[in-house]
Amino acid sequence: MNEIEKNIRREFIHELISTHGAERTSLLPVLQEFQKKFGYIDGHSQQEIAFAMNIHPVEVNSIISFYSFLYESPRGRNTVRICRNIVCDFHGSNEIADAVRKEFKMNSGNTSGDGNITLEITNCFGLCDKSPSMIVNENVYEKIDKDSALKILRGL
Numbered sequence: 001m002n003e004i005e006k007n008i009r010r011e012f013i014h015e016l017i018s019t020h021g022a023e024r025t026s027l028l029p030v031l032q033e034f035q036k037k038f039g040y041i042d043g044h045s046q047q048e049i050a051f052a053m054n055i056h057p058v059e060v061n062s063i064i065s066f067y068s069f070l071y072e073s074p075r076g077r078n079t080v081r082i083c084r085n086i087v088c089d090f091h092g093s094n095e096i097a098d099a100v101r102k103e104f105k106m107n108s109g110n111t112s113g114d115g116n117i118t119l120e121i122t123n124c125f126g127l128c129d130k131s132p133s134m135i136v137n138e139n140v141y142e143k144i145d146k147d148s149a150l151k152i153l154r155g156l
């Protein structure tokens with residue numbers, strides 16, 4: 001990230017803090033609005049937020065790590081969720097997730113090289129009787145297998 005981009009983010013952080021205040025209770029709305037504008041909360045901006053709110057950067061990072069809807073790295077245009085819990089795992093969800101990572105050449109953040117898909121491995125989303133299932137953005141696909149999952153995702 002170059003200095004111009006850092007300055008844009010720094011100015012926005014100060015705008016957010018002047019709107020929400022610098023108390024700890026303002027941290028979550030500041031992070032949410034920052035992410036809404038920039039898509040994710042990069043490490044440098046986490047430090048800027050911590051400095052501006054007079055809290056430790058570890059605290060900012062721990063909040064981002066705790067909430068699954070806050071992201072530290074760029075996200076794909078589509079979010080794919082595959083359950084990792086015992087019933088889905090028994091029915092092959094891990095193999096499906098591996099096939100998705102391989103097919104779409106995902107990086108360590110589980111986002112495809114073309115920025116189209118981010119894969120999230122989640123806890124049970126309550127569809128155990130139809131496992132393994134997959135949620136793509138708002139759409140649910142039940143009793144998938146490797147081939148059907150890849151076919152769905154190639155169409156995104």
Ligand code: FES
Nearest residue numbers: 083088124127128
């Ligand atoms: S264990 Fe996967 S949906 Fe419940």
